[in-house]
Amino acid sequence: MDTIGQNKKTVTAFIQALFTEGDLGAVDDYLAEEFVNHDPPFGSPADREGMRAAAAMFRAACPDWHSDQHLLVGEGELVTEHFTASGVQNGSLLGVPGTGRTVSLPGINIFRVRDGRITERWGRLDELGLLRQLGLLHLP
Numbered sequence: 721m722d723t724i725g726q727n728k729k730t731v732t733a734f735i736q737a738l739f740t741e742g743d744l745g746a747v748d749d750y751l752a753e754e755f756v757n758h759d760p761p762f763g764s765p766a767d768r769e770g771m772r773a774a775a776a777m778f779r780a781a782c783p784d785w786h787s788d789q790h791l792l793v794g795e796g797e798l799v800t801e802h803f804t805a806s807g808v809q810n811g812s813l814l815g816v817p818g819t820g821r822t823v824s825l826p827g828i829n830i831f832r833v834r835d836g837r838i839t840e841r842w843g844r845l846d847e848l849g850l851l852r853q854l855g856l857l858h859l860p
Contacts, residue, residue, distance in 0.1 A: 722782060723829065724796070724831040725794070725820070726836070727831075728792050730827040730833050730838065731752060731792070731833065731838065732792065733750065733804070734749075734750035734804070734838060735787050735801065738750075738854075739778070739779075739786065739805060740785075740786040741852070742779040742783075743846050745773050746787070747768050747769075747772040748768075750838050751768045751771060751835065751837045751838050752834070752837040752838065753768075754830070755768045755772055755837075755838060756839070756841075757771060757840065757843075758843075759841070759849065761774050762814065774833050777813070778813070778860075780811050781807075781818070782809050782810065782811070782823065783807070783808075785806070785807035785810075786805065787803050787804070789801055790801075792804060796833050797833055798831070799830070799831045800828065801825070801828065801829045801830075802828050803827075803828075804826040805827070806822055807822065808820065808821070808822050809822070809854075813854060814850075814851070814853075814854060814856065814858065815856075821853075823847060823853045823854065824848070824849075824850075825850050827844055827845035827846060828844050829841060829842070830842040
C-alpha cells in the first residue's frame with residue numbers, strides 16, 4: 721500500500737475507533753504527542769486531550785454516536801474527510817438534558833499524517849446546526 725493509502729487507512733481507523741466505537745485510547749494510538757487541533761470543537765483544548773474530551777462528551781450524551789464517512793481524499797501527507805456524525809441524545813449535551821431525539825453533526829476534517837501518526841487537524845463542523853437541534857440557537 722502506498723503512503724497516501726496508508727494515511728487514509730490511519731484516519732479511517734482513528735475516526736472509527738474514537739467516535740464510532742468510543743475507544744478513548746485511540747487518541748494515544750493514532751495522534752502524535754505533538755498533535756495540534758487548529759479548529760478544536762466547542763471550546764475544547766487544541767491538543768490530544770481536547771480530542772479525547774470531545775469524543776467523551778458526545779459518547780456520554782449519545783451512547784450510539786457514530787461517524788459515517790461520505791468522502792475520503794488523500795494528497796501527500798493530507799487526508800480530507802467529509803462525514804456526518806450522529807446519535808440519539810439520551811444524556812446531557814452542551815447543558816441540554818437528553819431528549820431521545822437523534823442529533824447530527826456534519827462536517828469536514830483535514831488531517832496531516834506523518835510516519836503513521838496524525839499530527840494536525842483542521843475542520844469545519846456544523847456547530848450552529850447542532851446548537852439549533854439542541855434548542856440553544858434560534859435563527860429567523
